[in-house]
Amino acid sequence: MSNEHIDEISGITTTGHEWDGIKELNNPLPRWWVITFYITVAWALAYTIAYPAWPMLSSATRGVLGFSSRNDVKNEMAAADAAKAKYVTAIQSKTVSEIAADDTLREFAVAAGGAAFKVNCVQCHGSGAQGSTGFPNLNDDDWLWGGKAEEIQQTITHGIRFAADPDTRQSEMTPFADVLKPEQIAQVSAYVASLSGPVQDKSLIEPGAKVFADNCAACHGENAKGNRDLGAPNLTDAIWLHGSGEAAIAAQVRAPKNGVMPAWVGRLGETTVKELAVYVHSLGGGE
């Protein structure tokens, strides 16, 4: 080469590149290094042939190995399903009470049900299943339609007041605004509130009890303990779905809110519904 230049100090040729007077010595690389470098180049080229790599007009080359990350996900999901199959089959063949009684199956169902709950149920019942006004708390021991695992399963399967499902749990509280006089509503509200706590005007309790016996006992029971066949709540306990106190009770008597829950079996399938039932049952209030 005509432009070859030898560094005076080291006696080694330079590459001819120069930056601000600094020249690069052309020291040879160790042979193993060079070989390794060529191997990586060859590897990289082979890789682009083996795997999807080169961009084309509308897509990219597919690679001769046929790899795709979508397939990977599919395979991993299939492997996960296969790993779960043992438990899923057992869950399909057993009743929810049996599942809840079996340590291993319960653990699996609670995990699976918990996951399904977080996707499908938290919108109304809250992420801790703690509910809110109008949406029942599923942790407590007060159940409108029954707290046994089978009863919970029935509720999730067919829903509550869900018109599209003929087997749905059905009941409706009469709006008493047109049936009772305002003072009667005040009296019965005071009576109901007195069953679980103090009230302001004790004189209302006695006439309220009479109004209750005439109008409410049919569904809520003579002792106001409720009736699960009708989803009629127990009015003597500390838990109030639509708010506690005379005013909230009076509002509910005048124009009752009747909560609705969809039937989930069509959407989630029987196995998931079972897992959900076991999960809800395990939250602490299960009977």
Added chain:
Amino acid sequence: MLDQSQVERLEAEAVNSAKTRQPLYAARKKIFPKRASGRFRQFKWLVMAITLGIYYLTPWLRWDRGPFAPNQAVLIDLANRRFYFFFIEIWPQEFYYVAGLLMMAGVGLFLITSTVGRAWCGYTCPQTVWVDLFLVVERAIEGDRNARMKLDAAAWSARKLFLRVSKHAIWLVIAVATGGAWIFYFADAPKLLGEVVTGTAAPIAYATIAVLTGTTYVLGGLMREQVCTYMCPWPRIQAAMLDENSLTVTYNDWRGEPRSRHAKKASAAGQSVGDCVDCNACVAVCPMGIDIRDGQQLECITCALCIDACDSVMDKLGRERGLISYATLADYNANMALATSGGTGPVNPALVRTPSGSFADGLAHFHLGKIFRLRTYIYLGVWSAIGLVLVYSLLTRERLELNVLHDRNPQFVTLSDGSIRNGYTVKLLNMIPEPRTVEITLHGLDGGEMSIVGVDQSASRSFSIPVEPDRLKTLKVFVRQPADQIRKPAQSFEFHIGDTASSETAEYTATFNAPENSR
């Protein structure tokens, strides 16, 4: 006694000699280390036997831990996340023992390096040990240095092919055995051996063997000294830890120079001559291919084989051993000052000797006291302190533990009778390989009772829970307190656990939450 000129001169040249210094990146110069014999070679054989013995045999040692735990003395059970070391069993959260051991190894290395220099490199580094082993094979098949050089230079023939193939075949066998021994640390060795032989072992076992076979063969057989010179960060780190009182392998110019092949002629001509007869024995035996007489070098792993080579030559000549010796820089500098009259002239061997030929009184000689200095004591102190803390913590560690997670969502639940319930995830850790029955009790929280999901027992303040050997048991516990006993929104109480058979106990302070208005 031999005359100087009768000592065989070896045609050896250092690969990194200053006169012919290669550019840093250059084709490798082949090195054919000659067999050395002597004290250090003996010591290296011993170290090699011990280190290889430990590596290959450890997985086969048995240790009885009863029916519920493996009986392999040293086992890293990744699948079950347990590490067994004789009588010690470590759970993943106790990994700080390993961290402590690594710290001790680090400080220990500082200690060793600051006192005896790069002893790790020269004697115990796996790279050194396996290269040594591979050289044994090479010598046995191809002969010693000269035969190997001749063979290397010779044209290909059936004999050369046979020798080369058998050498590489044996190297590969050793490499496979090395990779093979590694996997036995991770599973039951006898069972795994059977599986490996019959082809039923896990793919990762074969992959591990393949990778370690490759690295052993390439690093130990083919790359050898290049690993230490180019790839290993250790020489740089270790060099930074040496000081003037650390032992390094040193060529003592003060008695060796001026070196001469023809000492008799030279001294007859009135020139001064040193002890070095320039026989190159030290260069020929060096596995790194350097010339120790050029002074301390990055490449030197202080394997001390040059000391052995030089000592045997000195013995033959009837001179004192130690022309090349372990010496500290301080001693070397003192002796050099003596030999050069304080650096004013060239080395004059006459200055370090009495007229009768023995060493002068003023010479500095090494004695063991020199390696004990403040630095040594600090390293020793730190090293022992970490060790003692580890031992103390090992002897007093809990084998029954309890972890409690308070449910946050919801924090509390009001029940129909007005009482308040909190949920807890309670984890019982039975860290011994025996099944145990653990009694879990509530302490504090007036009127509080608990119930456990999946345990068919009415609410109580105490439950007996069977826990499997060497396992963690997770319980979902609900604690309930009547409304009239709740004193404040957040109350502290304890979960107390105890082994019903032994006196082991553990407790955990938890919080019980209630709404502000619940009283």
